[in-house]
Amino acid sequence: MNKIKGNIADQTLCPVARAESVVGDRWTVLILRELFMRMHRFEEIQAQTGATPQMIAARLKKLEADGIVKRRVYNKRPLRHEYQLTEKGEAFYPVILALRAWGETWCKSPKEGRAVTYTHLTCGKPAGLGPACESCGKPLHREDLVAEQAPKYRREREARWDAFKANR
Amino acid sequence: MNKIKGNIADQTLCPVARAESVVGDRWTVLILRELFMRMHRFEEIQAQTGATPQMIAARLKKLEADGIVKRRVYNKRPLRHEYQLTEKGEAFYPVILALRAWGETWCKSPKEGRAVTYTHLTCGKPAGLGPACESCGKPLHREDLVAEQAPKYRREREARWDAFKANR
DNA sequence: GCTTGTTACTATGATTTTCATAGCAAATAT
DNA sequence: ATATTTGCTATGAAAATCATAGTAACAAGC
Structure with missing residues (x-):
């Protein structure tokens, strides 16, 4: 699995460091940009950021784990998800x-x-x-x-x- | 030399992508935080960010090249510099x-x-x-x-x- | 029922970055 | 002469990233 590294977070009171351990990465910010532009699908994000699918997948997974993004099923068969901002993400x-x-x-x-x-x-x-x-x-x-x-x-x-x- | 990679910058009109090609990196943002906290010396930045000296050196060099940081001599012998924000940096x-x-x-x-x-x-x-x-x-x-x-x-x-x- | 297309990923191996650790240079201070 | 200060650079191992290819799970057309 791909860790983006973010463990200073728990060792400092600094909110900037905390935030950076979550979003301190170029791809992550570009993904968020796309979500704010209402691009919700993996493919769209991939196309517009130019990142490789693993980069996107790893970042989305971490963003989900960090409570910034949530997945929503938009198609049952085949199973397809789209990505949306949570309240924390919107903030x-x-x-x-x-x-x-x-x-x-x-x-x-x-x-x-x-x-x-x-x-x-x-x-x-x-x-x-x-x-x-x-x-x-x-x-x-x-x-x-x-x-x-x-x-x-x-x-x-x-x-x-x-x-x-x-x-x- | 250490490139942080930032060439999407010239291929997109998107200001977020442009900005990220300059500051889209955890260490860079932490260095800027320190500069805003008025820590101007290499050592201080190193101590408070926890980055290795190469990380700091490479980021400061790039920040200087990008016009965000300027070096100022504060001691002639031995030659010592301190790092300050430019107008672009302050912004x-x-x-x-x-x-x-x-x-x-x-x-x-x-x-x-x-x-x-x-x-x-x-x-x-x-x-x-x-x-x-x-x-x-x-x-x-x-x-x-x-x-x-x-x-x-x-x-x-x-x-x-x-x-x-x-x-x- | 077989090929083609769609979407969302995963796998692989080469390249690049980062990290930990150590060391150096150019002075001043003792 | 030796230690200390400050600002870095050097080195090799570990990890992340990249380009490229491939898979899975179905739908649609022929």
């Missing part, structure tokens, strides 16, 4: 949002444009990068956000899916 | 804060208590877990926060330092 959203804000601001050239833009349902206007709405100033919650992918980003994701489907 | 604070909030809330039993509590200078009251001040509601900025370590956490860190100094 991770602010981290993803902060990571997105930092990534958009500091890891891209301005002319590239945003991958996703959010509209704040509460006020009907652009939400910006958070954590507070750039239009109305209120704190952003996931359920009040409508995401729109930039055409370029949508094409990028479609291309990845097509490429994945093509060679199998 | 990462909201991610650490969000990670802390999630870790405190979901990765600890309530009776363990907080590792660090923040007072919000703007209103003089407890800041809570953010991103907005739990007392006055305003968004939290690092420069307006005064951190106080819980005695238990302070002792934990002192013990780690002593243990590190002891065996070398």
Whole structure:
């Protein structure tokens, strides 16, 4: 079995170390990103993250063990599961949002444009990068956000899916 | 040389993937935590993270290459450097804060208590877990926060330092 | 009833990273 | 001259990761 290693967790009071022992891994975070984008199937996650099936399987198993993800049967015969965020998983959203804000601001050239833009349902206007709405100033919650992918980003994701489907 | 691998970065518009190619690693995040706690020396970072010197050295080198950390000479003879956050590094604070909030809330039993509590200078009251001040509601900025370590956490860190100094 | 397709993985062996342990260099302090 | 401090680098074993291939369990079409 694949352990991702996380035993500092029980030896420190530091919440950052505790959190990192659960999500301190690139694939894990990318999987969570996909789940937040409502991709629930193994295949979709594999295609969009580019990780090997073992990487995905190991991470999902650990995420489930850590109470962040739950499996749900969506088809009985053949038995098929989909992956969903638990309450603990949903609560991770602010981290993803902060990571997105930092990534958009500091890891891209301005002319590239945003991958996703959010509209704040509460006020009907652009939400910006958070954590507070750039239009109305209120704190952003996931359920009040409508995401729109930039055409370029949508094409990028479609291309990845097509490429994945093509060679199998 | 030690590459941490980060080339998805240039192939996707996704800011989360971009960010992860830079900070998607447990040691990297723990190093950043230490820098935010104003530990600037190699030794201190090594002692408090528990990583091997190569891990620290490789991560610091990459963080410097990625513009998140800068080295500063604090002693000429013998030549000694300390590590500081750049503007890009400082901008990462909201991610650490969000990670802390999630870790405190979901990765600890309530009776363990907080590792660090923040007072919000703007209103003089407890800041809570953010991103907005739990007392006055305003968004939290690092420069307006005064951190106080819980005695238990302070002792934990002192013990780690002593243990590190002891065996070398 | 046999081939093809779908989905979710598991198996395998090479490559790469990480870990534990030790050591070095360039000074200062004693 | 010897010990100590600080910031690393070297080495080899152990573990994780990667690319590639394959399996299982069924459904659907011919």
